[in-house]
Amino acid sequence: MNALRRHRALTAIWGAPRGWRGTIVSVNHSDIGRRFILAAFAFFAIGGVLAMMIRAQLATPGSAFVGPDIYNQLFTMHGSIMMFLFAIPMFEGLALYLLPKMLGSRDMAFPRLSAFGWWCYLFGGSILIAALAMGVAPDGGWFMYTPLSSRAYSPGINADVWLLGITFVEISAIAAAVEITVSILKLRAPGMRLDQMPLFAWYMLITALMMIVAFPPLILGSILLEVERAFDWPFFDPARGGSPLLWQHLFWLFGHPEVYIIFLPAAGVISTVLPVMARTRILGYGWIVAALLAMAFLSFGLWVHHMFATGIPHMALGFFSAASALVAIPTAVQVFAWIGTLWNGRPELKLPMLYLLGFFLIFVIGGLTGVMLAMVPFDWQAHDTHFVVAHLHYVLVGGFVFPMMAGAYYWLPHFTGRARGGALGSAAFWLVFLGFNLTFFLMHLTGLLGMRRRVHTYSEEMGWTWLNLLSSMGSFVMAFGFALFALDVALQIFWSRRTRRNPWSAGTLEWASPIPTPAYNIASLPHVGDREPLAAQPALALKLARGEGYLAEPRHGWREAMAVESTTGAIDHIVVLPGNTRLPIVTAAMTGGFFLSLLFGFYWLAPVPLALVVVLAWRWASVLGHREDFGPLPIGHGQTAPIHREAAGAPGWWGSAFLLVADGTLLASLLFGYAFLWVVAPNWPPPARIDGGFLLGLTAAAASLAGVGLARRGLAAAEARAPIAAGRAAAGAAAAQAVCIVALLSLGVTALPAPETHAYAAAGWALLVYAALHAAIALLCTAFAGARIASGHVSGTRLLEPSVARLFSDYSGAATLIVLVCVLAPAIAP
């Protein structure tokens, strides 16, 4: 097959229809990545306009531009949009677009999940923006502290919009995190060992793992607060044993790692772009990876530094102050590696480099003020002032926006196939750089002079007038800079001349594909033996286009990619990916229907979209798979490999495992909350504890364990090619889970006090509902495995469905036992 015929055949398999139909059904990672990036930039523009309105209000004392109610919505939505609708989705988009290309693959591991995440993000973000347009946007600050956000002080729909809208968007973030993790660990070019991965992939892997652990506490906090607002379960009400500090813990358990989740992808861009600009290789690859790991772990030990002023004892403050100062060290390791790379190379001051230099100055200042704020006595002085606003903008704009703009100029030729022309990009840089520093450097001084955050006005006597006026002028200069950037990008997309492949002479694999990239990325997959494959083999791109790599011959209309052993990069199996489908958009719409039902208080309606989501999930899983074994298939270079359905450790299994890690973090957060309330909250012990319920508890535990045992037996029987026994075991496992659900809910109804009476009862109920929900998920998984066994999709070699069902059953069993111990323990405690 010649190159042109191969291109046509692969495009027919991997491409999407033109027009609206293609927009709706495409699951291709390049399409989804581009959409994320464009939408995130649109949300950035909206957030920027809100910021300009904030600065217009604060430009002069006693301004009547907006009143306090609107001002509250402005700063809340500015923060929420920039964090949840711009920063995270922007890097998700970049990761989705770039990772398969950089790793020498054809797509991400779960293309439909990418598309589902995109639609959830779009619908969730639209809910928030619609609320803003209707004047009912969230107004309690981007961290929604209780009791301000509780029903008593925020009676409107505003806080619900935040809690439900953000949770909806977070589904997209968790989906992307699982997707990115599995794709990096499994879907790499053959031969690419872990220590040969591009650093960008390392950064994305660590970031995705951090998201899997960091987002569940926020999701849990949002659920608990929404349940308190909707049904009066008093998790955060101190009069009934709750604690507003629990919200702060749950929020910042997410919130501080979030800062690193935003910074690390941008640092990945720096580690990719900077060596190319310096015309050398990155210095200290291994040290950077080690620093990344250290940073990821330490970032989970900093959250209380956002709570230094809440009256926490000195020793606890000491733990978090020390960790906050310590995290500067791995950050510095990276910064010194970058400086060393520049020193080692022959840097060229091209446009991406200019933005990187801007990053260095701004981010280092932000880091240093961060160390100042990590010191408790200083923090007490500067807490909740504009000094903190200045610090966080130096860190986030310096640490994210500048590197992303460098990345934008670096990869734009890849996206567009066109070269950059003119000097608009440099002018945009100087406007943004000078405007930013004028706006935020002065804000340090305004803060030190005592100006609080979130105040909508101030009097002239305070002496802040000229600082605020200059800050506001700076913000408008910066906005012009961003507008110029957008114009420059538009000019490049529509009017610039075509450019050649790999215009920067970079060494990473994304430049091996033709630009703009075809739907299938590369005509055949490379064997990688170097961190910079294009530098090691300059003719690699042409060889791959000629079909001299793996999977060069299309077959069966399958979308094929290679999966490798995670550490060594040895060939593992062929992954057959799903094609275009409407399922993601329909499932996201139903998920949105569920959230909207809750938002408008139609709780009776909520089960309908939820049931439809379950039906769609069933359909989602059932449209894949085969009723026959294919055996080892040729992959090129005289080698063969089985397809993923006939191999152990398929991406679906790994994805389920990482999803359960996120789920386990949510349970751990719930248990932390339960323990925190027992130990720290006022008005404990509760007026009434659990009364009996041991028999029901034993029934639930026995049923859950039976479910686990039967799911395992089903898998073993399927492996032993005994489909009738396997089907019976799966049906038995599903029935056992049904018994478990009934027993758990009966335990709550008959033995626990009513959940509105005290936070103890509410937390106990939350635990029981969690366990029952997971028993329901295990029930569905085992029932689905049974149906697949009956339909002939499972055989002695095709074991994916029973393996995943066993995973969920095991998790449900462990969760049920832990929950029962926690719920029943107070009955026997003194």
Place this chain on the structure above:
Amino acid sequence: MLWAFGFSLLYALHGIGCAGGWDEVAMAGATLFRWALVGTWCLLCLGAVALMRRAWAAPAGFERGLGLVSALAGLAAILVTGAPVVLTSACA
């Protein structure tokens, strides 16, 4: 991992100890609270040293280097972030 576990353990023990009044129980020249936290901190430091030795004994390669540096970083982190158990007041 050990640091994350140890850090959570120290913070949890701090909360439980303060709630349980351990700082008012005199014991061997200090308080039950102080001994519980200092003892835990020392055990965590020993654990980190043991992990370093294990990383040192691993076969040469990228994974060994990564494990060794991570273990060293973990030990330093436990030493520094746990130091307040001997330096600051207990529950005030």
